[in-house]
Amino acid sequence: MVERVISIVGVVCTAALMAVGIIGICVAIKTLKTLGKQAVIMRRQTRHIARQALSMRRQTTILRASAEAAKDSADAAKASADIAEKSLILLNRSYLAVTDWSIPAPIHGQNETLEIRFSVFNPSSTAARIEAIEISKPRESTLPVGYMLTPGEKKPFAHVVENVKSEEKVLLAGRIIYTDIFHKLRHRKFAQLCWCRPGYPVFAAPDIAGLNDEEEWDKNDS
DSSP states (O other), X not given: OHHHXXXXXXXXXXXXXXXXXXXXXXXXXXXXXXXXXXXXXXXXXXXXXXXXXXHHHHHHHHHHHHHHHHHHHHHHHHHHHHHHHHHHHHHHSOOOEEEEEEOSSOBOSSSEEEEEEEEEEOOSSSOEEEEEEEEEESSOEEEEEEEEEOTTOEEEEEEEEEEEOTTEEEEEEEEEEEEOTTOOEEEEEEEEEEEEOSBSOEEEOOSOTTSSSBTTGGGTOO
């Protein structure tokens, strides 16, 4: 009887263990299926993230190219504006000339005092305000002016030279300081050689580079 009970118990235990094993296998299979599905989802998400990253890199490249193109366009627009501004200034700014060199009376002898006369002429199409005229030769002096010279107008000036000898050659040189309509201060140098022969002298521009020139001309400053 006891042996039969033991046998029945053994069978029950074996059946229970088999059931537990089968359940464990089912759970394991289900878990594996779940893990497989999760792995597929993760692979899909990884591919999606990779596509998004690639798209962002492409968008970044496009944005960088657009920014560079915008900068190039802005630089070109600024260069065009600078050229237009310089052209406007060059076409409309004033230029001055020094003309009409003379003396009021003839030369007679030695050690004379000469009043050398000249005019500042505005041949341009806009006005210029003469601030001052600086004389550097034969002696330094400054003529304060403060005169608005309109287009086509001449303004006479004079400079006195003392103790002039007959046949002496006197160099009168200086510069005109003036302001144009763009409120730019400019400096126009001038020079004239006076051959003081008896009677009326002969005036001629000295053949020396730079004496009749504008100081700002070579400075790329319109």
